[in-house]
Every structure is written in C-alpha cells, then in structure tokens.
Amino acid sequence: MNPVCQACGQTFEPEPGFYFGAMFISYAMNTALFILVWVIYSYLTSNFSIVTLLILMGIASILLLPIFFRLSRTIWIYIFIRFDSKAKAD
Numbered sequence: 001m002n003p004v005c006q007a008c009g010q011t012f013e014p015e016p017g018f019y020f021g022a023m024f025i026s027y028a029m030n031t032a033l034f035i036l037v038w039v040i041y042s043y044l045t046s047n048f049s050i051v052t053l054l055i056l057m058g059i060a061s062i063l064l065l066p067i068f069f070r071l072s073r074t075i076w077i078y079i080f081i082r083f084d085s086k087a088k089a090d
C-alpha cells in the first residue's frame, strides 16, 4: 500500500489503527458472499450437505480475500475522506 495518494497527496494512514473499522466492512461483504454461495449451492444441488457448503464458503472467501481486503479499506477511507483533485496544488 502506498503511503500517500499519487494524485492528491492524501496520506493513506491518517492515524494508527485507522483501518480497524474496515474489518466491519469486510465482515459485511463476507456475509453477503456466504449468503450468495449458500443460495447458488442450494439451487445447483439436489442433495444439500452443510460440510460441502462450508468448504465452498471457505474457498470463495479465500479466493476473494485480496479483493475484499483492499475494497473494504477503500470503502472505509471513502467514508471519512473525500477525494479532492486540487489538494496537492494547495
């Protein structure tokens, strides 16, 4: 992760532990993913197995971890800091 934005100069670590809250965004995204996997698996199979469902949820979660990690941090910083294209010039 870059220390500052190359476009506007905004620091990506406004304070220590800033991204702790991104964990809750990630939690919500993983919950939505689990529901999606559950619904898709329920439609595609005739003999439902909770073990298979948990394995599929684990695989989906691990595969999407790099995306969810970055996306949750991006959403979290967007909640508090607005993009200002002229900030570097000021």
Ligand SMILES: [Zn+2]
Pocket (backbone or CB within 6 Å): 005, 006, 007, 008, 009, 010, 083, 084
């Ligand atoms: Zn920026």
